[in-house]
Amino acid sequence: MVVGMPITMQAGSSGYLEMHPDRKISMFQNPYILGTTFAAGIGGLLFGYDTGVISGALLYIKEDFEMVRNSSFIQELIVGMALLGAIFGAAMGGVINDAWGRKTATIIADINFIVGSLIMAAAPNPYVIIAGRLLVGLGVGMASVTAPVYIAEASPTEIRGGLVSANTLMVTGGQFLSFVVNYGLTRVPGTWRWMLALAGTPAVVQLLLMSFLPESPRWLYMKNRKEEATLVLSKIYSSPRLEDEIQILEDNLEKESKRQVKVQYTDVFKFKEIRLAFICGAGLQAFQQFAGISIVMYYSPTIIQMAGFKSNQAALFLSLFVSGMNAAGTVLGIYLVDHLGRKKLALASLSGVVGALTLLSAACYIIGQGNTNHLFGWLAVFGLALYIAFFAPGMGPIPWTVNSEIYPEEYRGMCGGMSATVNWICSVIMSTSFLSVVDAIGLGQSFMVILVVSVVAIGFVIFYMPETKGLTFEEVTTLWKERAYGKNYNKESHAEQATSTN
Secondary structure, eight states, X not given: OOTTOOGXXXXXXXXXXXXXXXXXXXXXXXXXXXXXXXHHHHHHHHHHHHHHHHHHXXXXXHHHOHHHHTOHHHHHHHHHHHHHHHHHHHHHHHHHHXXXXXXXXHHHXXXXXXHHHHHHHTOSSHHHHHHHHHHHHHHHHHHHHHHHHHHHHTSOHHHHHHHHHHHHHHHHHHHHHHHHHHHHTTTSTTHHHHHHHTTHHHHHHHHHXXXXXXXXXXXXXXXXXXXXXXXXXXXXXXXXXXXXXXXXXXXXXXXXXXXXXXXXXXXXXXXXXXXXXHHHHHHHXXXXXXXXXXXXXXXXXXXXXXXXXXXXXXXXXXXXXXXXXXXXXXXXXXXXXXXXXXXXXXXXXXXXXXXXXXXXXXXXXXXXXXXXXXXXXXXXXXXXXXXXXXXXXXXXXHHHHHHXXXXXXXXXXXXXXXXXXXXXXXXXXXXXXXXXXXXXXXXXXXXXXXXXXXXXXXXXXXXXOOOOTTOOHHHHHHHHHXXXXXXXXXXXXXXXXXXXXX
């Protein structure tokens, strides 16, 4: 064992693996790890499908309901109600994750997906669609919190970033699937009903798979269910690394029992090291949305129609290519996140996004001035595709990856839920205001605003975001303590002092 090993040499850290390279685990080495990642990642697939499918379904809902066709507000409400539900789902998901476990939270999310999909498919009017979207949104919010945490806590440090990013691949894959389904159903009677109903199928599959999967080993150990945790860890690690990983969990549990930590929401803002971590995590989530991804994914068919491609079929077909690039870019991100690192990848991604938005906003502005040359329409579509090509490998997975690893164990579910809530609040703001803003100032000018925000996001990443590539959860905790109290601090953090018992 490595009981007395310094933190930089603990199991899973770069120093530990350099000393014991034979204990390193590669991405495809362990089928059990891949299986749990896939099963948990179905939540990401549902997340992606349910947020993406509405972009195509909305075109046909407008054809069936005149009140939707004549009101930008109702269209925004149909799109945004799932995101509003996701806000509450993310907040609830954080609490459920810590209290009842990651597995239970996933099952509850699946039930919401199934029931919400059936309600939407049978909806007799737009108001019932909105109610179903709210219920599905609860599931989306829970899944957005739970899947990354479940995967991260069951992943070896050296491939954690790639596996959590694989969940983002499931999200973008779900969005791509929704565009494929949308395009494939364009000539089927009851088009939008089938589009929305099919969301329940993956939820049923995940519900069945999760009934056979264990709880997160870190959550089990935190709840003092050591035998169950050890059994799960034995499927991930072999000896002697298994013993080293268990020792780390035992040391953490001993510290927590001595401190008798009583986690409260106010701690996030009261204690400096937790506050710094939360600002980083929530800031990345906010900039992910304010950089425009929700608008591009939810309204890409509408944007393409505004650019001059008027038919539903043409808009959905071109949107399919944009969504396909999103999924393909995420595959690249899975490789780069553990090789290039989180910070460099985020900066490269945002720099490309700025360039793409410059082209997109310029093309849309020219079209808005009455120029009917199809060249500018194609430039707008190219700008959308270029935007996704740069966004998907970096700013797509990075906020979720970073949020799954930057918080102390006892705050991980809570802070993960809070930061995901920030994501969904920002997504609601963007998606429910986009059409109204376009009506007020124009499409090109709207993208110019997003361009400015993306430049600000680059500054945030440069000056605030740390690099967490290759670090254990314990090393990341130390990183925030050093930022809060200096590298030479020789005391417990304020949070630890406040929760200590005499």
